[in-house]
Every structure is written in structure tokens, then in C-alpha cells.
Amino acid sequence: MSRGSGRLPVIVTIIVSIMLMVIPLPDWAVAFRPDWVALTLIYWAMMLPRTWSVGTAWLIGIVLDVSQGTILGQHALALCFIVFITVHFHLLMRVFPMQQLTATVFAILTLYQFILFWINGVAGVDVQLVNYWGPVLTGTLFWPVVTILLSRIRMRVQHGR
Amino acid sequence: MVTNRADTSNLARIPALGIRLILLLVVSIILMVLDHRQNHLGAVRQAIGAAVYPLQVIVDAPFRLWDWIREGTTERNQLQLEVGRLQAERLLTNVRLQRMTALEAENARLRDLLEARAQVRDDVRIAEIMAVDANPYRHNIVIDIGKRDGVYDGQAIVDVSGVIGQVIETGLATSQAMLISDPSHSLPVEVNRNGLRTIANGTGEFGRLDLPFVTNNADIRPGDLLVTSGLGGAFPAGYPVAVVETVNRIPQEPFADVTATPTAALDQVREVMLIWSSSDAVEPESSDE
Numbered sequence: 013m014s015r016g017s018g019r020l021p022v023i024v025t026i027i028v029s030i031m032l033m034v035i036p037l038p039d040w041a042v043a044f045r046p047d048w049v050a051l052t053l054i055y056w057a058m059m060l061p062r063t064w065s066v067g068t069a070w071l072i073g074i075v076l077d078v079s080q081g082t083i084l085g086q087h088a089l090a091l092c093f094i095v096f097i098t099v100h101f102h103l104l105m106r107v108f109p110m111q112q113l114t115a116t117v118f119a120i121l122t123l124y125q126f127i128l129f130w131i132n133g134v135a136g137v138d139v140q141l142v143n144y145w146g147p148v149l150t151g152t153l154f155w156p157v158v159t160i161l162l163s164r165i166r167m168r169v170q171h172g173r
Numbered sequence: 174m175v176t177n178r179a180d181t182s183n184l185a186r187i188p189a190l191g192i193r194l195i196l197l198l199v200v201s202i203i204l205m206v207l208d209h210r211q212n213h214l215g216a217v218r219q220a221i222g223a224a225v226y227p228l229q230v231i232v233d234a235p236f237r238l239w240d241w242i243r244e245g246t247t248e249r250n251q252l253q254l255e256v257g258r259l260q261a262e263r264l265l266t267n268v269r270l271q272r273m274t275a276l277e278a279e280n281a282r283l284r285d286l287l288e289a290r291a292q293v294r295d296d297v298r299i300a301e302i303m304a305v306d307a308n309p310y311r312h313n314i315v316i317d318i319g320k321r322d323g324v325y326d327g328q329a330i331v332d333v334s335g336v337i338g339q340v341i342e343t344g345l346a347t348s349q350a351m352l353i354s355d356p357s358h359s360l361p362v363e364v365n366r367n368g369l370r371t372i373a374n375g376t377g378e379f380g381r382l383d384l385p386f387v388t389n390n391a392d393i394r395p396g397d398l399l400v401t402s403g404l405g406g407a408f409p410a411g412y413p414v415a416v417v418e419t420v421n422r423i424p425q426e427p428f429a430d431v432t433a434t435p436t437a438a439l440d441q442v443r444e445v446m447l448i449w450s451s452s453d454a455v456e457p458e459s460s461d462e
Contacts, residue, residue: 030225030228031228031231031232033306034228034229034232034305034306035232035305035306036232036236036304036305036306039379039440042306042309043309045309065190065193066190066193066194066197067193067197070197070200070201074204075221075224075225078221078222079225079228079229080308080309081308081311081313081341081342081349082308082309082310083205083208083209084204084205084207084208084214084218085201085202085203085204085205085208086201086205088197088201088204089197092194092197092198093194093198096190096191096194099190100190131205135205135209137310137311138357138377139310143309143310
């Protein structure tokens with residue numbers, strides 16, 4: 013049950029998700045890039061809330077802010093907030109069937125984008141609306157895939173030893 | 174979902190989660206205010222940016238590799254064709270350059286007569302755009318040279334056919350640049366034909382700039398070339414920016430509705446040039462209103 017050995021795979025998945033956020037896409041697809049980092053963090057916060065919680069989310073958010081050149085603290089705040097909600101309801105979310113869980117993730121992603129939208133609004137960054145609802149849509153669609161992949165990794169880490 | 178042995182073994186609440194959240198939210202808000210209003214956090218950004226750099230290189234690597242393979246496997250006759258084309262091009266450019274030296278000398282002489290500040294040649298260095306998508310909310314690019322190569326904030330970036338944008342953030346080995354098509358980018362330009370000065374704003378579309386402050390009776394028409402005016406200090410004067418596309422004069426409005434198409438293909442370039450303008454030595458007045 014030692015937690016230390018299980019950390020590396022999680023860190024690797026988070027790094028991969030950050031890389032997916034900067035991989036170049038064709039122009040029409042940029043607005044529909046799923047929020048890989050948010051999805052990954054929601055999963056780990058739901059499954060291992062004692063290890064991966066708001067602190068991690070904040071740090072990853074800062075890294076995301078720097079790598080994307082957004083306002084420093086924007087993604088940090090938004091990620092922190094949604095991870096808090098996930099951790100708060102993690103027991104409930106774990107027993108949800110997939111459809112209900114996906115709907116919940118949709119709500120969380122909407123909240124996430126709303127926080128980003130709100131901060132952009134306050135800071136006076138003018139963005140087309142598709143940049144907000146695009147990631148929510150694709151993020152929700154990709155959620156089942158992400159859970160399946162990540163739960164494989166989690167199984168291997170927790171039971172395969 | 175499958176329950177988790179490690180975590181369900183103790184169902185007690187995660188301690189002090191709310192307090193940690195509030196703390197982190199406050200820190201985030203302070204960071205955002207410092208970053209956005211005062212721009213104090215350049216050093217912090219650079220430090221974290223150095224940590225992110227390897228990730229960017231890894232993401233960029235396959236694209237580099239692909240370019241390299243493609244170059245390596247180009248066929249011989251294709252290469253010969255390319256060489257022939259380039260030689261012809263070089264000849265042409267050389268001929269133009271000869272005239273250019275003469276014109277430059279003449280220009281310098283005339284400027285002496287007018288006692289204007291001498292226009293010295295700009296230094297240029299080629300940078301490559303990394304295959305890394307930056308800020309989703311802005312038209313940003315990441316280029317592969319940074320502070321250690323002497324890049325500075327506000328530096329002008331051009332390609333062979335015109336202005337592309339300017340550096341907004343310098344890291345150690347990479348920099349972020351804003352394209353002229355970004356909605357928050359404004360560029361002082363002048364009409365090449367008659368020197369009419371105005372401002373070109375980005376619209377968020379790669380192929381369109383807005384000229385919001387052209388009066389209805391101004392002498393501007395479709396096809397006019399807009400060049401940088403050098404006012405504002407960020408860009409050196411005389412680089413082509415855009416060609417006027419439409420001029421729509423609305424009688425009851427004070428300003429005409431003018432749009433222009435950037436001469437550089439903002440969404441297609443791979444190699445760009447950074448300009449070290451010698452007139453940068455003259456600091457632009459920082460006007461705090």
C-alpha cells in the first residue's frame with residue numbers, strides 16, 4: 013500500500029497530458045482541443061484524492077499557464093477549483109455509472125471553462141466563444157476513453173505488483 | 174466504477190481541503206493581478222519556462238525529424254532543379270541589391286541634406302517557429318531562440334513577405350510572439366503611396382486586419398500597400414504589412430470601414446526573421462496616461 017511507488021505513472025500521465033495541450037493542431041481543430049490536463053486531473057483526484065488534490069492541480073496549472081503564455085494563475089485557479097469539487101464528491105462519483113459520470117464531467121468542464129472565461133473577461137482578453145464550448149464538448153466525448161486508459165494504468169500500478 | 178483499495182480504506186474526509194483551496198485561490202488571484210497589471214513575474218515565468226522547455230522540444234521533435242527525413246530523401250533531379258531555381262533567384266536579387274546600394278547611398282546623402290537621423294541597416298537573425306501551440310486565446314507562436322540569443326520583449330518579427338508580429342515574452346531558449354492578427358495587437362502603419370498614417374488592428378482572423386481610424390475623406394484605396402511607419406518604437410520603419418482590401422465609406426460615420434490583407438502568410442510560415450533595429454538604441458518614450 014506504499015503510495016510512493018504509485019506516483020511515477022501518474023506523473024507520467026500528467027506530463028503526457030501537458031504535452032497533448034501544446035501539440036500543434038490544424039487551425040480548425042485548435043478550438044476543439046480537449047482539456048487533457050483537466051480530464052487527467054479529474055480522474056486522479058477522483059481515484060486517489062489523498063495524493064492528487066488541489067496542491068498538485070495548482071502546480072500543474074501554473075506550468076500550463078507558463079507553457080501556454082496565459083495569465084499566470086488563470087489555469088491554476090480553475091484547475092484548483094474543479095479538482096476541489098471532484099475531491100469533495102469523489103466517493104459519489106466513483107459509484108456513478110458511466111453515463112452519469114460523463115454528465116458530471118461535462119458539468120465540471122463547463123465550470124472550468126466558465127472560470128477561464130470569467131478571468132479572461134476581467135483581464136480584457138477578447139476570445140471567440142467557440143474556444144470555450146469546443147473543449148467542453150470534445151472533453152466530454154473523450155472522457156470515457158481517458159477513464160479506460162487511466163484505469164488500466166491504475167490497475168497495473170495497484171494490483172500488478 | 175471499480176472502487177479503490179488504497180483510498181477507500183479510510184473514508185474520512187481529506188483534512189483541511191477547503192482551507193487549502195481558499196489559500197491557493199488567493200495566491201492565484203494575487204499572481205494574476207501581479208502578472209496582468211504590473212508584469213512583475215518575468216523571472217518566475219522564465220524559471221518555470223526553462224522546466225517546460227524539454228516538453229516543447231519533445232513535442233517539436235517528430236516534426237523536425239519529418240522535415241529532416243523529407244529533406245534527406247529528396248531526389249537528385251529535384252535538388253538540381255531547386256539549385257537552378259535558387260541560382261536564378263540569387264542572380265536577380267544580386268542585381269536588385271546593386272541598385273539598392275546606389276539607392277542607399279543616395280538616400281543617405283539626401284538625408285544628410287535634410288539633417289535627418291541616419292537610417293542604418295537593421296540586423297537580422299533567422300528563427301524557426303516551433304511546432305508547439307501556445308495560448309489558445311491568442312494568436313501566438315513559439316520561436317526557437319530566446320534571451321540567450323539576445324531576443325528582447327517587443328522585438329519585431331518579419332518573414333520574406335512582410336511583418337508577422339512581435340515578441341511578447343522571452344524565455345531562455347524560446348520566446349513567445351504575438352502575431353499581428355491577434356485581436357489585441359495594434360500596429361502603426363502608413364500608406365506607402367502617400368504616407369498617410371494610421372493604425373492596423375488584428376481581428377482574430379489570419380487573413381484580415383482592420384484599419385479603424387481612417388477618416389472618410391482620407392486618400393486610401395484598395396490595393397494600397399501599408400508599411401510600418403516606425404512610430405511607436407516597436408517596429409522599424411518601412412517593412413510591408415498588408416494590402417488594403419476594401420474601403421467602405423459610410424457618409425454618416427466619421428471613419429471609413431477599411432480592411433487589409435497581411436502580405437505575410439501568417440498561418441503558413443515556418444521560418445521567421447527577428448530584427449535588431451539599430452534605431453532601437455533610441456528608447457521609445459514610455460507614455461503613462
